Each structure stands twice: as C-alpha cells, then as structure tokens.
Amino acid sequence: MQKFASCFYKRENMFKRSPNREEAKESIPVVERITSVLGTGIVWHGDLDGSGGVRIEGAFEGTIALRGMLVIGETGRVTCENIRANTVIVAGAVRGDITTKKLEIRATGRVWGDVVTTAFVTEDGSFLRGQIRMEESVDLELGDAPEATPSEEVEAAPPVSE
Numbered sequence: 001m002q003k004f005a006s007c008f009y010k011r012e013n014m015f016k017r018s019p020n021r022e023e024a025k026e027s028i029p030v031v032e033r034i035t036s037v038l039g040t041g042i043v044w045h046g047d048l049d050g051s052g053g054v055r056i057e058g059a060f061e062g063t064i065a066l067r068g069m070l071v072i073g074e075t076g077r078v079t080c081e082n083i084r085a086n087t088v089i090v091a092g093a094v095r096g097d098i099t100t101k102k103l104e105i106r107a108t109g110r111v112w113g114d115v116v117t118t119a120f121v122t123e124d125g126s127f128l129r130g131q132i133r134m135e136e137s138v139d140l141e142l143g144d145a146p147e148a149t150p151s152e153e154v155e156a157a158p159p160v161s162e
Contacts, residue, residue, distance in 0.1 A: 032069040032087055040075050056092070065142050074108050084140045090126075097130075101138050 035052030038044055042058035053069035056076040064070060064078070066085040072078050076092030088100040090109035097113040105111060107125035114130040118138050122128070 034069065034071060038076075065140075067140075067142055072109070084142060086140065099138060099140060101140070 032053050034055045036050075036054045038054070038056045038058045038060060040057045044058065044060050044062070046062045048054065048060070048062065048064045048066065051067040053071070054064075054066060055071040055073055056078060057073040058075070059077045061079045064080050064083045064085060068085070069087040069089070070083065070085040071089045072092040072094055074091045078092070078094045078096070080094070080096035082097045082099060083094065084099045086100065087102045087104075088098055089104045089106065090111055091106040092108070093110045095112045097115070098111065099116045101117065102119040102121070103115055103117045104121040105123065105126040105128060107123040109123075110127045112129050115128070115132045116135060116138060117132070118135055120132060120134065
C-alpha cells in the first residue's frame with residue numbers, strides 16, 4: 001500500500017512548479033517595444049535604420065534595417081527589397097523579402113515575398129505568397145547601430161517658441 005501512495009504522491013507533484021522555473025524567468029530578455037510610429041496618412045520614401053522599435057500605420061517605400069521590432073499595422077503598407085529586423089509583425093501589407101529572427105503574420109496580414117527566419121507564427125486568414133526558409137540562426141547583417149545625432153540644420157535652427 002505504501003508503494004501505491006508513493007506513486008500517487010509523485011504524480012500529484014508532477015504539475016507543481018519547480019524552483020528552477022522561477023530562475024529561468026529572470027533570464028528571459030526584456031520585451032522589445034515600439035519607440036517610433038509612422039502614422040496613418042503619412043507616406044515616407046527612404047531608409048529606415050536604427051535600434052528602436054517602429055510601428056508603420058502609413059505607407060513606406062525604401063529600405064528597412066532595424067535591430068528592434070518592426071510592426072506593420074492594419075493600415076500599414078510597406079514596399080521594400082528586403083526588410084531586415086529582429087522581429088517583424090505584419091497586420092497590414094508587405095511587398096518584399098523579409099529576413100528576421102521571428103516573423104508573425106496576423107489574420108489581416110498580407111506578404112508578397114520570400115522569408116528567411118528562425119521562428120514563424122501565422123494566424124488563420126493571413127496570406128503569404130513566397131517561400132519560407134527556416135534556419136537555426138539568422139544573420140541580419142546590420143553592423144553597428146548608427147548614432148542618432150541631429151543634423152547641422154536642426155542644431156542651427158532657432159528654438160521653437162510657445
């Protein structure tokens with residue numbers, strides 16, 4: 001009878017959290033966050049390069065190389081030869097290839113292009129026309145983070161009065 005009770009006790013404890021699990025939580029990196037927004041109704045042509053997280057709700061055409069997160073919102077429209085970012089979440093439309101460590105295509109998301117990633121998440125209703133190549137690791141080839149310094153025009157401009 002003691003053997004049976006011992007077996008039951010072990011099974012009961014099988015679903016309890018172990019102390020090691022709490023230690024593992026501390027090693028999880030801080031969640032990426034959005035630091036810049038390209039709003040609805042804004043059209044931007046050019047290069048987007050930096051360390052922060054960016055959310056696009058307007059239209060963007062050019063190159064994107066981010067060390068942080070890129071979110072293309074439901075109203076966002078992006079056309080790039082190749083998007084390179086640590087994490088990419090698509091709820092709008094993207095035309096161009098994507099190289100990222102993690103790609104998430106939401107139900108409203110549309111992607112026309114090839115993808116290279118280590119993690120891929122998709123929701124029912126999402127659309128992808130292209131190839132997905134899963135890799136163990138992805139080199140985003142971003143180099144060193146550019147320093148955000150004001151241009152000479154901004155430094156020379158008079159202060160804004162209220």
